[in-house]
Amino acid sequence: xxxxxxxxxxxxxxxxxxxxxxxxxxxxxxxxxxxxxxxxxxxxxxxxxxxxxxxxxxxxxxxxxxxxxxxxxxxxxxxxxxxxxxxxxxxxxxxxxxxxxxxxxxxxxxxxxxxxxxxxxxxxxxxxxxxxxxxxxxxxxxxxxxxxxxxxxxxxxxxxxxxxxxxxxxxxxxxxxxxxxxxxxxxxxxxxxxxxxxxxxxxxxxxxxxxxxxxxxxxxxxxxxxxxxxxxxxxxxxxxxxxx
Amino acid sequence: xxxxxxxxxxxxxxxxxxxxxxxxxxxxxxxxxxxxxxxxxxxxxxxxxxxxxxxxxxxxxxxxxxxxxxxxxxxxxxxxxxxxxxxxxxxxxxxxxxxxxxxxxxxxxxxxxxxxxxxxxxxxxxxxxxxxxxxxxxxxxxxxxxxxxxxxxxxxxxxxxxxxxxxxxxxxxxxxxxxxxxxxxxxxxxxxxxxxxxxxxxxxxxxxxxxxxxxxxxxxx
Ligand SMILES: Nc1ncnc2c1ncn2[C@@H]1O[C@H](COP(=O)(O)OP(=O)(O)OP(=O)(O)O)[C@@H](O)[C@H]1O
Ligand SMILES: [Mg+2]
Numbered sequence: 127x128x129x130x131x132x133x134x135x136x137x138x139x140x141x142x143x144x145x146x147x148x149x150x151x152x153x154x155x156x157x158x159x160x161x162x163x164x165x166x167x168x169x170x171x172x173x174x175x176x177x178x179x180x181x182x183x184x185x186x187x188x189x190x191x192x193x194x195x196x197x198x199x200x201x202x203x204x205x206x207x208x209x210x211x212x213x214x215x216x217x218x219x220x221x222x223x224x225x226x227x228x229x230x231x232x233x234x235x236x237x238x239x240x241x242x243x244x245x246x247x248x249x250x251x252x253x254x255x256x257x258x259x260x261x262x263x264x265x266x267x268x269x270x271x272x273x274x275x276x277x278x279x280x281x282x283x284x285x286x287x288x289x290x291x292x293x294x295x296x297x298x299x300x301x302x303x304x305x306x307x308x309x310x311x312x313x314x315x316x317x318x319x320x321x322x323x324x325x326x327x328x329x330x331x332x333x334x335x336x337x338x339x340x341x342x343x344x345x346x347x348x349x350x351x352x353x354x355x356x357x358x359x360x361x362x363x364x365x366x367x368x369x370x
Numbered sequence: 371x372x373x374x375x376x377x378x379x380x381x382x383x384x385x386x387x388x389x390x391x392x393x394x395x396x397x398x399x400x401x402x403x404x405x406x407x408x409x410x411x412x413x414x415x416x417x418x419x420x421x422x423x424x425x426x427x428x429x430x431x432x433x434x435x436x437x438x439x440x441x442x443x444x445x446x447x448x449x450x451x452x453x454x455x456x457x458x459x460x461x462x463x464x465x466x467x468x469x470x471x472x473x474x475x476x477x478x479x480x481x482x483x484x485x486x487x488x489x490x491x492x493x494x495x496x497x498x499x500x501x502x503x504x505x506x507x508x509x510x511x512x513x514x515x516x517x518x519x520x521x522x523x524x525x526x527x528x529x530x531x532x533x534x535x536x537x538x539x540x541x542x543x544x545x546x547x548x549x550x551x552x553x554x555x556x557x558x559x560x561x562x563x564x565x566x567x568x569x570x571x572x573x574x575x576x577x578x579x580x581x582x583x584x585x586x587x588x589x590x591x
Contacts, residue, residue, distance in 0.1 A: 176493055203499025213494035216589045217512050226508060227498035261590030279498065 127152045127314055128173060128283060133182035135168060135338075142168050143179060144339040150283070150316060155309045157325040157346075158318045160335035161363060166318040169335065170285050173316065174205040187282055203231045206276030206284040210292050212268040214260035214275070220247065221256045224275050232279065239278070246274035250304050266297030273304055284308065286317040322367055326350045334360045377555045378564065386554070390547030393461065394533045397543070401468035402526050408469065409476030410511065416481055427477070434474035440535050443467050447539040460541035464533075472529055479521045483514030516589055523580035527573050544568070 128150040135143040142165045150156055158166050171177040172184055175191055175198055184191040189201060214223050224243030228234045234242070247253045250270035252263075260268050269289055276284060286305065290298040302324045309315060309328040319325060325332060325346070332349040334342035336359055348355045356364075415427035434442065446467040451457045458466075487510045495505035515522070534545040545565060552561030 174497055176497060199496075199499040199501050201499075202497055205497075207494075207497035209490065209494060209497075211490060213490050215491065215494075215509055215513075217516060227495075227500055230504050230508065231499035259590055275498070 127154075127187060128316075129183075129185040130169075130173070131183045131185070133169075133172060133179045133184060135172070135177065135179040135181075142338050143172070144337065145182070146335075146338075146340050147182075148333060148340060148343050150314060152314055153312045154331065155313075155315045155317070155329045156331045156333060157329040158316060158333045158335060159320060159322075159325065159363070159367075160341075164335040165338040166335055167287050168338075170287055170316055170318055171207075173283075173285060174202045174207055176202075176207075199231060203227065203279050204282050206279060206281030208269070208272050208276055208284065208286045208289050210288040212260070212265070212272045212292075214268055214272055216260050219257055219259050220252070220263075220271055223260065223271065224256075224278055227275075228278050242278050243274070246277045247271070249277070250274045264297060265293045266300045269293065269297075269301045270304055273301075273308075277308075281313075283314040283316065286315065286319070288318050288320070290319065290321060320367055322350075322364070334363065336360075336363075373560055373563070374557065375560055375564075377557060378560070382551055382555075386551035387544070387547045390542055390544040393542060394530065394544040397464055397468055397533045397536070398526065398530045400465050401472045401529055404465075404469035405472030405476045405529075406480075406522070408473035409478075410480050412473060412477035413480035413484060414506065416477065417484060431474045431477055434471055435478070439471055439532055440538050442471050443535055443538050446470075460536065460539045463539060464536045464541050468529070468533070472525070475525050476522065479518050479525060480514060482521075483518035484510055486517045487513045513589065516587055519584050519587070520580060523576065527576050530573065530576070531569065 130146055130148050130150075133143055133146045134141065144165075146165075146169055148156075158170065160166055168177050172179050172191070173186060179192075182192075186201060186205065189196055191201075214220075215226070218226065221240060221243060224247060225234075225236065225239040228239035228242060229236060232239075244253060244256060247256055250273055252267055252270055252274070255263060255267065255271075260271070263271065273284075273289075289305065290301050293301065298321070302321065305315070305317065306324070306328050317325075317329075329346045332342065332344055332346055333340055334349070334356070342349065342356055342360050344355065349360075412427045412431060415423040416431065418424050443464065447460065447463045450463055450466065491509055491513070492502075492505050495509040496502070500508070533543050536543050537546060548561045548565040549558070552558035555561075
């Protein structure tokens with residue numbers, strides 16, 4: 127479904143992505159981890175073209191991102207993205223947050239969009255909050271709304287960039303639960319996270335990045351199971367995170 | 371000095387003051403709305419990474435902001451007829467001038483407003499498939515406007531006070547109404563006192579009104 131082929135990216139002379147390659151198959155849950163600044167966010171954002179790249183290619187659902195003149199809005203509308211800081215639109219209430227892109231991008235009728243929005247809101251367990259504004263919800267609730275907002279667009283894949291790292295510890299669980307249930311339904315996902323317990327539970331594969339390069343790309347069982355299979359760098363990272 | 375306000379009747383208000391008041395309000399409203407629209411475009415141009423958009427915009431804004439309004443009023447009054455090849459009258463000239471002049475100030479406020487909205491909001495909109503233009507219209511500009519509302523209103527109050535500068539081209543505004551009435555009844559001091567009081571009341575209510583609206587539509591973070 128998604129092919130990342132030898133992708134490299136530079137900010138001036140500074141290389142942020144170094145020849146990254148991987149394939150994400152339909153229904154697969156791939157967790158990306160690695161130290162701060164290793165290029166995880168950048169990699170995940172290249173998949174919906176929020177970040178460009180200078181070398182290599184990414185193919186999303188058969189469409190090559192290195193081509194010129196592709197319909198980016200259309201492509202992005204099918205790639206759901208959830209950010210670290212939720213990024214709900216604070217001037218719009220929850221319903222309006224849910225329907226905006228459905229109406230403007232997918233050209234759905236308002237009633238249809240609202241119906242879909244409320245269904246997704248219900249799915250993340252927040253249907254009673256549809257008339258509130260984002261600022262009136264807790265961080266965990268906002269992030270669940272952000273997930274619902276992405277699901278409204280019927281995405282073929284969901285991208286998560288550290289969806290729980292801006293949350294108070296007691297709210298991490300409620301957001302992870304939603305992601306786990308998505309995984310169980312067979313949603314294709316790429317998720318940057320440091321929640322290793324969660325990663326172990328849901329992921330099929332783990333990608334470990336360092337200095338812009340993919341160092342490990344292993345089946346979850348291999349990554350977490352037998353430490354001899356992974357590089358010293360990844361072992362060190364894991365031990366730090368797990369202590370933490 | 372004896373102050374005598376007895377001449378100030380509703381007939382005086384009707385025949386001298388009302389007309390000027392309406393014009394001052396109209397001028398403020400037109401220049402506010404027109405200036406905000408034009409100013410928003412100027413701000414977007416200025417923030418563009420295309421130099422052929424940002425340069426003209428910053429040239430325009432900086433130029434108009436460094437010339438006193440009275441001079442702009444006079445120049446427009448003298449220049450527009452030359453360009454249009456026909457006289458347009460003091461009132462219309464004032465509408466055009468104030469709109470273009472205010473646009474320069476509103477654009478700076480709008481620019482600060484746009485910059486006050488985090489870039490991640492734009493990214494979130496784009497990630498949902500919204501185009502740049504849609505993100506601007508539905509996500510960034512409404513927030514920018516709300517964040518800057520107090521400054522917009524302050525600027526509008528200044529604008530209202532500045533409408534009195536149309537005396538330079540002989541248009542009939544609120545102050546002019548008081549001036550003429552004062553002269554007619556030979557009571558200029560009283561008239562200017564009332565004028566000052568009225569300007570104060572209007573501006574003070576406007577600023578209270580602003581605070582109220584701002585409270586109402588403030589974004590809760
Ligand atoms: N606009 C930019 N200009 C220059 N350098 C940038 C820019 N954005 C990111 N970088 C650099 O690119 C590198 C990778 O950034 P990225 O955000 O992808 O890292 P990350 O793995 O997501 O880190 P974190 O865990 O802190 O989120 C970092 O060193 C960062 O400083
Ligand atoms: Mg990151």
